[in-house]
Amino acid sequence: MAHVIGLDIGSFSVKVVLLKERGGRLVLVDFAVADLGEEPIESLEPEQRNTITQNLIKQLLTTAGLKSKDVAISLSGDQVIVRYIKLPYMTKEELKGVIRFEAEQYIPFSMDQVVLDFCILGEVTEEGQKKIEVLLVAIKEEVVNQYIKLLRDIGLSISLIDIDSMSLHNALECNYDRIEGETVAIINMGARFTNLNIVEDGITRFSRDIPIGGINLTRDIAKEFNLGFAEAEKLKREQGSIIIESENVVLTRIPSKEDKRVRIYSSISTTMGKLVMEIRRAFDFYESSAKKKAITKAYICGGAAKLQNVEKFVAERLKIFVEPLNPFNKIEIENTEAFDLKVKQFSPVLPVAVGLAIRKIK
Numbered sequence: 001m002a003h004v005i006g007l008d009i010g011s012f013s014v015k016v017v018l019l020k021e022r023g024g025r026l027v028l029v030d031f032a033v034a035d036l037g038e039e040p041i042e043s044l045e046p047e048q049r050n051t052i053t054q055n056l057i058k059q060l061l062t063t064a065g066l067k068s069k070d071v072a073i074s075l076s077g078d079q080v081i082v083r084y085i086k087l088p089y090m091t092k093e094e095l096k097g098v099i100r101f102e103a104e105q106y107i108p109f110s111m112d113q114v115v116l117d118f119c120i121l122g123e124v125t126e127e128g129q130k131k132i133e134v135l136l137v138a139i140k141e142e143v144v145n146q147y148i149k150l151l152r153d154i155g156l157s158i159s160l161i162d163i164d165s166m167s168l169h170n171a172l173e174c175n176y177d178r179i180e181g182e183t184v185a186i187i188n189m190g191a192r193f194t195n196l197n198i199v200e201d202g203i204t205r206f207s208r209d210i211p212i213g214g215i216n217l218t219r220d221i222a223k224e225f226n227l228g229f230a231e232a233e234k235l236k237r238e239q240g241s242i243i244i245e246s247e248n249v250v251l252t253r254i255p256s257k258e259d260k261r262v263r264i265y266s267s268i269s270t271t272m273g274k275l276v277m278e279i280r281r282a283f284d285f286y287e288s289s290a291k292k293k294a295i296t297k298a299y300i301c302g303g304a305a306k307l308q309n310v311e312k313f314v315a316e317r318l319k320i321f322v323e324p325l326n327p328f329n330k331i332e333i334e335n336t337e338a339f340d341l342k343v344k345q346f347s348p349v350l351p352v353a354v355g356l357a358i359r360k361i362k
């Protein structure tokens, strides 16, 4: 069984990762990351978008020296429909037979237009009735076909399609020891979406792709400073930060050099506030549903989480511990200093691709 290349085609950047196994341990073979352009790729025509994406993927595979033709990809946001449902107890085989019928009421598309998959997460007893908890995933066939074509045209074949939240889950699982009885969150702040997972005893029981990400922050800055998108993006990366409450002192002295920093923060604070509020709402919803324990910790990742102080901000607002999700926490890296540096720089954007790369071709 060979490993597949984990290919994460985001709306802002593309990431490729290849792992191998040695002596029962996972080893990073190589990886590459690059932005699709200076502007959000959504603003382009589909044809143009495809060409840019294809060229970038080819270039990344060459850069990383990856020759395998098999890739695992993952979808998210409005491309997938994910539901966590409960059904009367039945075996996996039985469920296979009825899943299309059961799924119908949860999926807003005609059943013959979607590719459907499911996973039994666990069993519960509610009001004396034994039930199964099921993760239901539906992807429009049209979307799947678009990706098959996109990659086939550059000589790649898809051996696996996953969803971001499951890739993130796998990245967490293979890198951190599970603590019995602990409920944690994964927050992946991308460009268009922030993927949120709630993981209880090693099972993701809730996930949501919140439509707020780095693109929104850049747009806020562009508006405040009257800049184009690319310029605002640059300003965000170079001088953007969140001024957290415990650092309030900055706001009262306002040295002139800090002025810009304060203005940047003011421009993005509404969006950041909205994002943490959405996360809080998801936590509240989850914690108030039957028998759930409080979420105590969040692992954070994604390009937008590179903004200075994001971790502290999330920790302060949500009153939980926050730590970066290191996708190579337990994965061996053949050390050269340069490679180490590159790994450190890009780690925040790699969890999805690593989660995909962990999977094997059957």
Ligand SMILES: Nc1ncnc2c1ncn2[C@@H]1O[C@H](COP(=O)(O)OP(=O)(O)OP(=O)(O)O)[C@@H](O)[C@H]1O
Residues within 6 Å of the ligand: 009, 010, 011, 012, 013, 014, 189, 190, 191, 192, 193, 194, 213, 214, 215, 218, 233, 236, 237, 240, 302, 303, 304, 305, 306, 307, 308, 349
């Ligand atoms: N140093 C930085 N400071 C702040 N933001 C950054 C920095 N570097 C990258 N970003 C932001 O990270 C975002 C890209 O993150 P990522 O690569 O995780 O997104 P994506 O996977 O392409 O998007 P999505 O999953 O939402 O489709 C962009 O909005 C970019 O502005």
Ligand SMILES: [Mg+2]
Residues within 6 Å of the ligand: 010, 011, 190, 191, 352
């Ligand atoms: Mg992403």
